[in-house]
Amino acid sequence: MGELQHKARKKPVLQIKNLHKGFGDLEVLNGFNLTLFEGENLVMMGKSGSGKSVMIKCLVGLMEPDQGSIEVLGNDISTLARHEMDELRTEIGFLFQGSALYDSMTVRENLEFPLRRHTKKFDLKNTDALVHEALENVGLPNTINLMPAELSGGMQRRIALARALILQPKIILYDEPTTGLDPITSKEIIELMKTIQKKYNTSSLIITHDVDCARVISNRMILLLDGINYAEGTFEELSSSKDPKIMAFFK
Ligand SMILES: Nc1ncnc2c1ncn2[C@@H]1O[C@H](COP(=O)(O)OP(=O)(O)OP(=O)(O)O)[C@@H](O)[C@H]1O
Ligand SMILES: [Mg+2]
Numbered sequence: 316m317g318e319l320q321h322k323a324r325k326k327p328v329l330q331i332k333n334l335h336k337g338f339g340d341l342e343v344l345n346g347f348n349l350t351l352f353e354g355e356n357l358v359m360m361g362k363s364g365s366g367k368s369v370m371i372k373c374l375v376g377l378m379e380p381d382q383g384s385i386e387v388l389g390n391d392i393s394t395l396a397r398h399e400m401d402e403l404r405t406e407i408g409f410l411f412q413g414s415a416l417y418d419s420m421t422v423r424e425n426l427e428f429p430l431r432r433h434t435k436k437f438d439l440k441n442t443d444a445l446v447h448e449a450l451e452n453v454g455l456p457n458t459i460n461l462m463p464a465e466l467s468g469g470m471q472r473r474i475a476l477a478r479a480l481i482l483q484p485k486i487i488l489y490d491e492p493t494t495g496l497d498p499i500t501s502k503e504i505i506e507l508m509k510t511i512q513k514k515y516n517t518s519s520l521i522i523t524h525d526v527d528c529a530r531v532i533s534n535r536m537i538l539l540l541d542g543i544n545y546a547e548g549t550f551e552e553l554s555s556s557k558d559p560k561i562m563a564f565f566k
Contacts, residue, residue, distance in 0.1 A: 426481055
């Protein structure tokens, strides 16, 4: 099958077109475009302060764009009512930087939390089975009654990933999934992300500045620079670029 034919068959699950967002005189996003295809791992890199989090906030409806359109699973989010947006959010899993588990809740309670908030999508009778499946997926079935403080940093990240997956989202957003972890634990988390992607055919947008992580996990990459999608391509294409602005990302 030719490359073009292959591309044409892929379905976008996320489409951002001409996104503009600024704060007063500060133009953060200035005509940014992004497409995430079904089943792919798209890595996005951008300097600190370049607008990655602003983009994510626009994407999940926490911030309103100044201009541009955002489609999630075929829905133009500007046309959705609040409850419709809430429902759509159950299709998007988040892994926040630094895990962000609830310190005063056990692992079980942390995982049950999203389920209780979305009783519409999930029958609460199945909670136990879903919690166990999520813990099996991240290889930590025996932590169910522990508190976050009793877990190592790597284990906390795994539990956070289990929580992001528990609503069985079609899209996962990872914000710096390996930051703060040692190289071996980082590799384990990356392997886990790959395993999960294969098992559930999820589509992932991965924000990272970890070049090793990008090399291992990306099917495609996008570089955010000066408010736009400055460059896109495979890891090999971008990392061998002679453009000094692109080369700077791979140092
Ligand atoms: N609510 C806000 N009000 C005013 N300015 C904001 C707001 N949110 C973000 N900004 C500004 O927008 C710019 C982009 O911020 P953003 O948090 O998206 O950066 P980032 O790319 O996620 O950086 P990092 O890698 O450090 O997380 C920054 O200059 C920030 O100060
Ligand atoms: Mg950020």
